[in-house]
Amino acid sequence: MTLQPLIFYVSLFILSALVLKAIKNLRRLPPRPWALPIVGHLHLLGPSLHHSFHKLSTRYGPLMSIRIGSVLGVVTSSPDVTKELLKTNDVTFAARNSSAAIECLTYNSSFAFAPNGPYWQFMKKLTTVELLGSRTLLQFLPIRTNELHELIRFLFEKSKSGGSVNITDELLKFTNNIISQMMLSIRCSGKGGQAEECRTLAREVTEIFGEFNISDIIWIFKIFDIQGFRRRFKDIHRRFDSLLENIITNREKLRKEKKETSLLLSVQDFLTAGTDTSSMTVEWALAELINHPMVLQKAQQEIDLVVGRNRLVQESDVPHLPYIQTIIKESFRLHPPIPLLNRRALEDCKIGNYIIPKGTLLFVNLWSMGRDPKIWKNPLEFQLERFLSQSNSEIDVRGLHYQLLPFGTGRRGCPGLSLAMQELPTTLASMI
Structure with missing residues (x-):
């Protein structure tokens, strides 16, 4: 009986200490809105997170917690x-957030979402040297050229017959064809069969990776499938398994017959990468050119001067087409294909007077930075002059200028940057 008061006071002391520590940690976080129990700030977020974060940042500042x-x-x-965050503390934020869908569909061994360790380092080296190195990209140049000519030929035939074209679909087929041929030696432009299934799965995987699963973010719902997410990604996983099994079997058969070799038999991540993002960039650039006919006219004049009118643009022409490259830059600024960079803290990190705890998700709002009048003059206007001026002419997209990061930066930057910056200007100039 005499121990009961002691136990009570010790328990009260421990509980008080924990509460005080929690309050202290909250005070050391960046500014934040008032949160509701369980859901936190979910009630303040709309379907487009970058829009919601942008609106909140105008009130809570350029660094806020949520x-x-x-x-x-x-x-x-x-x-x-x-x-x-991403340069000084690059190692601290060298991880990406995962989810139940990502773990299932990538067999929990994805290069893109793997932790910063030996496996990830090995895969990055394999990717940057064997897959996306300059030598390999040069070997795949005929594929990119042939696919571009097929796209232009299709548009030309439609133009002669007066037919309409869904540019979104055609650009997606074009970028998918390039990636799938580099990886799997199949084209995704056909209707029906393996090609169409490959294209459909690539889009479904991209979509489900970008959606919020309430079971991932509210722990009490972890065992439930409230939105039907688990059912959806298991169905995609089953179909993806079947597709990959057929492709692998065919590749192994051709290898035995010594008719074909395959460098990327085991690299599945890239099937869904670089398709929507590349096609989206060209699509936005075309839309802006249609709305800015003087810019379109100047782009045509540059192409006529450098390339002439007797052949299509080639990748070797791109260094001599600075105006076309500027159109790509301005499209990236105003319409970043991935509006939010996402990282996860591997340890506690001090930024100014604030402490970002281990495990915290980091969102870099590229979309918001592209519309910030403190960074860009007349930010909502499509103005190429901003990159043609002497003060901004050196700004590029390779991760060294933090006001423009369409490919990310640091060790988790996009490994497909070189491929994209060869493919995008050439495609846009050819369509112009």
């Missing part, structure tokens, strides 16, 4: 803060 269900996150829309 709670998405049970998950703590921080959001930045400042180039200076982004540089401190």
Whole structure:
């Protein structure tokens, strides 16, 4: 009986200490809105997270914290803060967030989402040297050229017959054809069969990776499938398995017959990468050119001067087409294909007077930075002059200028940057 008061006071002391520590940690987080129990700030977020984060940042500043269900996150829309997070603390934020869908569909061994360790380092070296190195990209040049000529030929035939074209679908087929031939030696432009299934799965995987699963972000719902996510990604997983099994079997058969070799038999991540993002960039650039006929006219004049009118644009022409490259830059600024960069803290990190705890998700709002009048003059206007001026002419997209990061930066930057910056200007100039 005499121990009961002691136990009570010790328990009260421990509980008080924990509460005080929690309050202290909250005070050391960046500014944040008031949160609701369980859901956190979910009630403040719309279907387009980058829009919601942009609206909140106008009130809470360029670095704010947010709670998405049970998950703590921080959001930045400042180039200076982004540089401190992704350059100064590159190792701390060298991880990406995973989810139940990602773990299932990538067999929990994805290069894109793998932790920063020996496997990820090996796969990055394999990717940058064997797959996306300059020598390999040069070997795949005939594939890119042939697919581009097929696209232009299709558009030309439609133009002669007066037919309409769904540019979104055609650009998606074009980019998918390039990636699938580099990886799997199949084209995704056909209707029916393996090609169409490959294209459909690539889009479904991209979509489900970008959606919120309430079971991932609110721990009490982890065992439930409230939105039907688990059913959806298991169905995609089954179909993906079947597709890959057929492809692998065919490749192994051809290898035995010594008719074909395959460098990328085991690299499945890239089937869904670089398709929507590349096609989306060209599509936005074309839309802006249609709405800005003077820019389109100047682009045509540059192409006529450098390339002439007797052949299509080639990748070797791109260094001599600075105006076309500027159109790509401005499209990236105003319409980044991936509006939010996502990272996860591997350890506690001090930024200014704030502490970002281990496990916190980091969101870099590229879309918001592209519309910030403190960074860009007349940010909502499509103006190529901003990159043609002497002060901004050196800004590029390779991860060194933190106000423009369409491919990310640091060790988790997009490994497909070189491929994209050969493919995008050539495609846009050819369509012009």
